[in-house]
Amino acid sequence: MIVSEQAPYIQVENLVYQYPDGTVALHGIDLAIHHGDFIALIGQNGSGKTTLSKCLNGLFKPTQGRVVVDSLDTRTTSITQMAKRVGYVFQNPDHQLFNSNVWDEIAYGPRNIQLPEEEVKARVEEAIRVVGLEERYLEQHPFFLTKGLRQRVAIGSILALRPKVIIVDEPTTGQDIKQSLEIMDFLANLHRERGHIIIVITHDMPIVARYAKRTVVLGMGEILADGPTREVFAQPDVLAKTFVEPPQITQLAQVCVDLGFDPGTMTVEEMIVRFRELVS
Amino acid sequence: MALVHFENYIWKYTQTEVPALKGINLEIEEGTFVGIIGPNGAGKTTLAYSINGLIPNQYYGVRKGHVYVMGKETEDYRPDELTKIVGIVFSDPESQFTAMTVEDEVVFGMENIGLSVDEIQERLEWVVPLTKISPLMDKPPYEVSGGQKARVALASVLAMTPQILVLDEPTSMLDPISRKQVFDVLAQLKQEQHSTIIVIEHSLENLIPLADRMVLLYEGEVALVDDTEPFFEQMDFLLKRDVFPPGAIRFFYELLKGGYYQGELPLTLDEAAARLRTLMESRRR
Amino acid sequence: MNKTLLGYVPEESPIYDVHPFVRVFFLFVVSLFPMIIAAPEWNALLVVLVIILMRYSRINLATLKFYVPVAVSMGSLILFSYTVFAGNHPEFIELVRFLGIRIYYERIVEATVVYFRIVPMIFITVYFLSSSRERDIIVAMRSVRIPFAITYLVAMALRAAGMVLQDFSIVRQAEKARGFDPAGKSIAYKLRQFVMYIIPLFALALRRADEFSNALVARGYSFTGLLRNPKRADYVLTHYHFRTHDLVIIIVLAVMLVALLVLRYGFGLLTLEGSLTEALLRSILL
Numbered sequence: 001m002i003v004s005e006q007a008p009y010i011q012v013e014n015l016v017y018q019y020p021d022g023t024v025a026l027h028g029i030d031l032a033i034h035h036g037d038f039i040a041l042i043g044q045n046g047s048g049k050t051t052l053s054k055c056l057n058g059l060f061k062p063t064q065g066r067v068v069v070d071s072l073d074t075r076t077t078s079i080t081q082m083a084k085r086v087g088y089v090f091q092n093p094d095h096q097l098f099n100s101n102v103w104d105e106i107a108y109g110p111r112n113i114q115l116p117e118e119e120v121k122a123r124v125e126e127a128i129r130v131v132g133l134e135e136r137y138l139e140q141h142p143f144f145l146t147k148g149l150r151q152r153v154a155i156g157s158i159l160a161l162r163p164k165v166i167i168v169d170e171p172t173t174g175q176d177i178k179q180s181l182e183i184m185d186f187l188a189n190l191h192r193e194r195g196h197i198i199i200v201i202t203h204d205m206p207i208v209a210r211y212a213k214r215t216v217v218l219g220m221g222e223i224l225a226d227g228p229t230r231e232v233f234a235q236p237d238v239l240a241k242t243f244v245e246p247p248q249i250t251q252l253a254q255v256c257v258d259l260g261f262d263p264g265t266m267t268v269e270e271m272i273v274r275f276r277e278l279v280s
Numbered sequence: 281m282a283l284v285h286f287e288n289y290i291w292k293y294t295q296t297e298v299p300a301l302k303g304i305n306l307e308i309e310e311g312t313f314v315g316i317i318g319p320n321g322a323g324k325t326t327l328a329y330s331i332n333g334l335i336p337n338q339y340y341g342v343r344k345g346h347v348y349v350m351g352k353e354t355e356d357y358r359p360d361e362l363t364k365i366v367g368i369v370f371s372d373p374e375s376q377f378t379a380m381t382v383e384d385e386v387v388f389g390m391e392n393i394g395l396s397v398d399e400i401q402e403r404l405e406w407v408v409p410l411t412k413i414s415p416l417m418d419k420p421p422y423e424v425s426g427g428q429k430a431r432v433a434l435a436s437v438l439a440m441t442p443q444i445l446v447l448d449e450p451t452s453m454l455d456p457i458s459r460k461q462v463f464d465v466l467a468q469l470k471q472e473q474h475s476t477i478i479v480i481e482h483s484l485e486n487l488i489p490l491a492d493r494m495v496l497l498y499e500g501e502v503a504l505v506d507d508t509e510p511f512f513e514q515m516d517f518l519l520k521r522d523v524f525p526p527g528a529i530r531f532f533y534e535l536l537k538g539g540y541y542q543g544e545l546p547l548t549l550d551e552a553a554a555r556l557r558t559l560m561e562s563r564r565r
Numbered sequence: 566m567n568k569t570l571l572g573y574v575p576e577e578s579p580i581y582d583v584h585p586f587v588r589v590f591f592l593f594v595v596s597l598f599p600m601i602i603a604a605p606e607w608n609a610l611l612v613v614l615v616i617i618l619m620r621y622s623r624i625n626l627a628t629l630k631f632y633v634p635v636a637v638s639m640g641s642l643i644l645f646s647y648t649v650f651a652g653n654h655p656e657f658i659e660l661v662r663f664l665g666i667r668i669y670y671e672r673i674v675e676a677t678v679v680y681f682r683i684v685p686m687i688f689i690t691v692y693f694l695s696s697s698r699e700r701d702i703i704v705a706m707r708s709v710r711i712p713f714a715i716t717y718l719v720a721m722a723l724r725a726a727g728m729v730l731q732d733f734s735i736v737r738q739a740e741k742a743r744g745f746d747p748a749g750k751s752i753a754y755k756l757r758q759f760v761m762y763i764i765p766l767f768a769l770a771l772r773r774a775d776e777f778s779n780a781l782v783a784r785g786y787s788f789t790g791l792l793r794n795p796k797r798a799d800y801v802l803t804h805y806h807f808r809t810h811d812l813v814i815i816i817v818l819a820v821m822l823v824a825l826l827v828l829r830y831g832f833g834l835l836t837l838e839g840s841l842t843e844a845l846l847r848s849i850l851l
Contacts, residue, residue: 021568045425045455059738083744094768095732096739098761112744143768161744174371174452176320176482177524203455206527243457248485248549249527255553259560268530272538279540279563334779363785374728375773376780380699380720387800392785397798420569420699422727436784 008032009164009197010056010086014065017051025051027221028065033165033199038191040212040229041201044243047218049201053167056199057086070164080113087158091169093150097142102133102153105142109161123160130194131156131186148179155186165197166190172204180204184211205247209233209266217242234264281351282307283444283476284331288345291326291335300326302500303345308444308478308493313470315491315508316480319522322497324480328448331478332366333359349444364393367442371449373429374421382424382432383417389440403439411435411465427458434465445469447479451486459483466490485526488512489548496521509544528552535559566625570727572694573628580622584811585701586708592693594818596686601825604840605681615688624695632691639687640680647676660850674846678837699723700801707799708807728773729766736765 010033017026025048033039033056041049054060055067058074067074070085090096099105106127110120128138131152137145142153151171158166168187172180188211190196202208208215208229215232217225219242225232232239233246236254245251253265253274260278265271286306292299300323308314316324329335330347333354347354349365357365370376379385386407390400408414411431416424424432430450437445447466451459463486469475470490481487488494494511496504498521504514512518512525515533525533528549535541541559546552566573580588595615599608619626648668657669702723706716740761747755828834837843 044457045427054738057742059741078748079741079746080744083742088739088742090735090739090742092735092769094772095735095765096743097768098740098743098764100764109743112746143771157743174449176318176522178319178522206524245456247527249531251549252528252531252552252556255549256556256560259557268527268534271527271531272534275535275540278560329779332783334782338779338782359782360785363783368783370776370780370783372773372776375776376783378721378724378777378780378784380703380723384700384703384720384801388786389784391797391800394796395798397800397803400798400800420727421724422570422731423568433780440785 006035008034009070011068012052012056012065013068015052015055015062015067016064017048017055017060018063024063025221026055029221029223031216031223031226033197035164035195035197037197037199038188038211038213039197039199040208040215041199041218042203042205042208042215042242042244043218043224046220047242048221049218050169052218053088053169053199053201056165056167057088058082059088083109083161083163084113085163086165086167087161087163089151089154089158089166089168089171091171091173093142093147093154096154096157097150100141101139102142102145103138105153106157106160109157113161123162127156127160130159130190147174148182151183152186159190163196165199167199167201169201170203171200172202172207180207187211203244205245205250209247209250217244230264230266233266234262236263281310282348283310283350284308284478285348286327286330286346287348289330289347290342290344291330292342293326294340294342298500299342300500301330304502306495306502306505308476310476311474312476312492313466313490314478314493314495315487316478316495316497317482317484317487317523318497318503323500324497325448327497328368328446328478328480330354331444331446332368333357333362334368360393363442364440365442366444366446367437367440369430369433369437369445369447369450371452373426373433373453376433377421377424377429380420381417382413382419385432386413386436386439389436393440400439403441407435407439410438410468412461425458427454427461430454430458430462431465434462438469444476444478447477447481449480449482451481451483459486463487463490484524488526488529496523508547512545512547566628567698569694569698570723570730572631572691573625574696574698575623575625578623578696580696582808582810583814584708584805584807585697585705586807587811587814588693588697588701589705590815591818592689594822596689597822598825599682599685601822601829602682602835603678603829603837604835605677605842606840607835608681608685611685612688615685615692619692619695622692622696624692628695629691632687636684636687639683643680643683644673644676647679648672651675658851670846670850673850674837674843677842677846681842699727704801704805707802708805713797725770729770732766732769733762736762739765 012029012031015026015029016024018024029052041053043049051060055062055074056069058077058079061075069082072081074082097105099108103124106124107120110123133152133156137149142150145153171183175183184207187198187200191198200212212229214227215229216223217232217239224241225235225238233250236246239246249268249271250265253261253271254263257263261271261274265274286304289301289304290299291301304327316327318324326335329339331349335341336343336355337359349362354362377385379388386404387400390403411434413428413431413435416428416432451462466477466479467490470477479487488508491508494506494508495502496518503521504511504517512529515525515530518525529545529547532541532545532552536545546555566575598611602608649666651672653667653669654671657671660668660670703716703720706719745758747758829836
């Protein structure tokens, strides 16, 4: 667990969120997000994951309670100020590609926050470098790029705003293994090398096991578990409340706990090591 | 009899330089449940569309070799004939929901193939409970979740009683519960109807327990095809081709390699747990 | 309440026993009434009757509050354009001069008449939208044997509209997530940025179009096949039957329409001259 000396970057206090049609999506969430966090946000559809994450960047304002980001209350802070601190990458890149070429697309964010054009140029070039977009793509229309490239353009556009926190909504859904690992390695790199706080909303449990240090489990608008991923996975009954299952290898270990396996096993390698210990 | 037979089949889309499928030789027997896996871009969707005639009827490209469905070349079928034989379910639940209520959606296909009101009624009575969509019948699309839409799509296609059912990544956009629900329907179909089902999937955990045969498509070619258990014994080969089997199977493969275990690889979690237990107990004695 | 594309409909309502075709018929025929009736007080009465009908149909009147801003702004617009922009006639009575613009009595009266013609039409449309689901429109068309190709086109348009609305809200959020803040900016700015919506909405629609048309083909829908095979089992229609009360309502509405026409053009009633409203305005303004 990351024990940070600094105050949390985002503090969520007793957050309640109610949709206009009356449904209450969040029933009093308390959450602290620290510098250095790499969090997986998991839970069934309708548990409030997306709602919670949209409260974190001010897209949704709390019905009750408050969300404080970098000492700013989301209820009273402008969208522009929030976008500079918390970036949100939507699941479908098509929802967030607004321009007819990649360069302008990445420049869209910095221009919206009224940066001078030289600064915009610097930021765009930096973002392009970080996401690894080749020169030949810059003049192209985002629509014609492959899904992987579009995803990178979308992330690049968020990076150009230099937010501390990056929330990514289901980056691996619909991707094959190689693509999933690529995008997650990229996010891990952003976390490690550039100090971003990463929050990933996902259903992909093996990915959670491999990349997320901390896992927050949401069920019916409440936090059911919050802690190091290993500890969270070791509580299958809690996970079951929100219809989540740990990765298959973890489940195997849990079913065979009586044989001596660790219920928090996260990888095949760990399982093999324990097996060898047990049979020798 | 091989219901579907690919013979040196090559397909190149007009707008690409490299053929999507570079010489496919594959036979699919009646009544089998076949899983087709492989990385994105390997040609799985192209293969699926080639079975039900979407390729070449809806797409432009160059076709070589043969695709036989029930002994006849797909090119030689009238488009509506082939639709009745091969049903296909696509991956995006949203864009394949074309009507304004669930009932309209399920009935649409049946009306198109010219069934009478009584026949439609009969088929609804079978297909609706199977896919568990009874409470949804009057609902418009925006009140139906992604997973429910996937089952509606499945129901709409099943209602046309095709002989061959093709599913192109039916659950890739769904959450785990919805995924299981779709596979439960497929399991029931397999058990009750012994249908010929071809599923393209990334979610191996759900696919493997049901599949009789597995096909690995890699860069436009059939890289491996076999019955499910021997297929996964080629684990190193699969891993090199970016296939990531579920943890339990990989674990047992490691045991196999290390000489700790002899026998067939377990294909489900329960099998794996049982065999692990037996293995450890025998070791302790 | 159940949500539809354009509003809310009640869970249960006596109106659901009425065949969808009759409801569509009601919409079109009763919308003609205010065109025939000129006297504002009678049109106001029509509005009251529609509201009573809404209550009877268990429509939640609270949802009407969404339409209040529409009514108010529209009323102001009408008043404004008639009084300021419409020309004048030498015999008009000038009431007041405001910033160099002459406001005439006759124009105000005219504006009132027009306003009270439009308000019932709005209410009737709202009534229809608050008591019918999209499917009802399709059923109404199919029950009078409009060709399937046309009804299906309408159905697809409705479906597409639904998807666009869903996408629209996400696109708005995505814009905000990129720092786009329309609050407190000029209308010109907002309009320019509005073009930004079009690109993602188009992209999404185009990407879906491919799979959408594949799905149609996979369901056996082929454009040529339709013309060859006109006998479609309209399964959904089997849920709806024309009953006595449907026929009665149609006849009553038709009779009312004819009666109004006779009263207006035969007997010269329901006009502005001699109406209560006219007398009222005369006494207030002159």
